[in-house]
Amino acid sequence: MEKVKKPIFEGKVWAERIKVTIISAILAALANMIYTWRLPNLEMVSFFEALPGVGIMVGIVFVSYLLYDLLKGVLPFQVPSILFVAIITTLLSFEGICGGFATYMIDNFNKIQLLPLCTPILSYAAISVGRDLDTFKKQGFAIICVALITFFGTYIGSTIIAEVVLRISGVI
Amino acid sequence: MKEFLENLKLKDWKVHLWCLGILVVSELIGTMVFTIKLSGSESAGISFSLFPMLYAIVIGIILASMKKIPKQVMDTASPYVGLSCMLLITKMSSSIGPAWGDIVKAGPALILQEFGNLGTIVFALPVAVLVFKMGREAVGASFSISREPSLAIIADKYGLDSPEGSGIMGAYITGTVLGTVFNGIMASLLVAANIFHPYALAMACGTGSSSMMAAALAPIVEAFPDMAETLNAYAAASQTLSSADGLYMSLLLGIPFTNWLYKVLKGKKAAKAEQGGAN
Structure with missing residues (x-):
């Protein structure tokens, strides 16, 4: 074929x-x-x-x-x-x-404004969120914690580097 | 062409009607500012804001647990999330031109903070392995913030049925459900903590997920309205960099480093036994 x-x-x-x-x-x-x-x-x-x-x-x-x-x-x-x-x-x-x-x-x-542009995105996400809810419940507490720590880690990692470099280069 | 016209019809009007309803209710509730006063301290206390987009997700979860939304509507709405992100990206990117001078000045910081996205591994993997005693799932869940490009990488490298695959799926769902709420509150608290300059906080918002970026950036702009233009521009520039380099960063640095750290944390023997078992 x-x-x-x-x-x-x-x-x-x-x-x-x-x-x-x-x-x-x-x-x-x-x-x-x-x-x-x-x-x-x-x-x-x-x-x-x-x-x-x-x-x-x-x-x-x-x-x-x-x-x-x-x-x-x-x-x-x-x-x-x-x-x-x-x-x-x-x-x-x-x-x-x-x-x-x-x-x-x-x-x-x-x-x-920035925020009203986000509301349509999250409203569509809100409709489809139920699809994942059951799988989500099965995964348990551990995975939720780990995922939230990844968000924190990414954010704080970037913030610290940005803060240090901005200070060294005299922008702030 | 026939397929195009057929799909252009609003046969999915239910999805958009639900969306309209959730949007209007969320916006009408409006932004709420909370202030936590610490007893005995003289400072103003910690304040953080809840935004309409967060209510939208909460409404979605409530509707879903009441089984109000048909499965078919949910399935149709899912790809629309990514499509509707595009308008936000135009708004964000339009701030780069006017703030170009600031961006060039902050260039080194903007580029180097991209490596901060690897910070996720240092924080999350030890907790996953040492506290929760997770196996190879930990690698899938910890190497990135588990958005769509990361899913693609894991699917390609290990397959989504593998332990790494189930790890990233769990983290992906967590991000979808809680990501914006968590990022919004986290950024609010960091603004209130007053340790970092708002410029640094804004740059860090560009992590590769549009909705999380928006959620994290909102409280920063809210707290420093005079700097709004520059803050927007930094976040947008960082987001653009992340969406360009994120895939390669994960593939070339993230996954190898996660695998190495995983072996260190598990001890060589245990890691080897696992790999032997898998083969």
Whole structure:
């Protein structure tokens, strides 16, 4: 039997990407509205005011997926799609490279707070968390402790090195 | 193309509706700040914040234990978590350009703190082996913070049915359920402890997991709003570095070091007997 070659652009994958990215963006704009409304020291950013910002975000994400798919078979090593998103946005955020667009993008991103962007992620995680709950119970207390210590160890390890190097190099 | 259009339909509307419900409730509860006053001390005490994203997970756990969410909805929602992370990454990365001067100044610290991600081994492996008397599971669970790239490494090297595999699966689930809550509270306490500079704390947030980074960064930015831009930029730069080097760091340094330390901790004989048993 002949081996079926996977197409570069897979229909199901792209449908999910487009759907979830756009819905997350709408949810983030909504979360942002409630979040800024609830906080006394921030002025409320309405749903519609947030739309240009999340719109640019969605655009960047789609371009990144496109590049990811196109380069998947070409590059000799694996590059996670998240890295494309990070690199493209970083380049766009330099005024020296993108001029007025950089300013426009950052102005609009500033209307959207960091935390409301996390709430859609964690809400999807909340829905699927039940799947793992049974396995989780069986694993017992030991594995929970060890996993939590790994988070602590990673964090404190990086903090200590950063603190020492920042002090030696005179940044702080 | 047909497949594309078929999947574009909102047949999974239930998932998104659940998501909307959880999101709105979590946001309406809003950020809560807790202050623990230490009796007899003159300082302001330790304060930490709980954020909407943490309530979301708690609501999820409650709904799941009440068996309110159908299995099919759970399965559909699972891959959506990773997809919805992307928007957050754009927000984070957009702070790098404006703060470029600061990042270059902090360059050496940013690069070197990446090796701190190996700190997990030094802390977690001795506890796993000496306190909990775990076997090879300890290697799988301790060499990293057990996110998706690490799962891929273990699956590739040992297989997920191996002891190392079951170790990392347990840690992976722990991270999914408790990771954000734990990181949020840990960062809040470290901010309150006032030992480290907020710059160092922000850089350490980039560990390779977007949701954990966000959870850890939030209390730091909340405590130092004047530095928000720089703190965001440091965390984003560190996160970008981690997602680029994490895989290679684990493969080339993390796993060999964990295996070496495991042998030291178990004693050569015991480790050899185990390996003999496995073969």
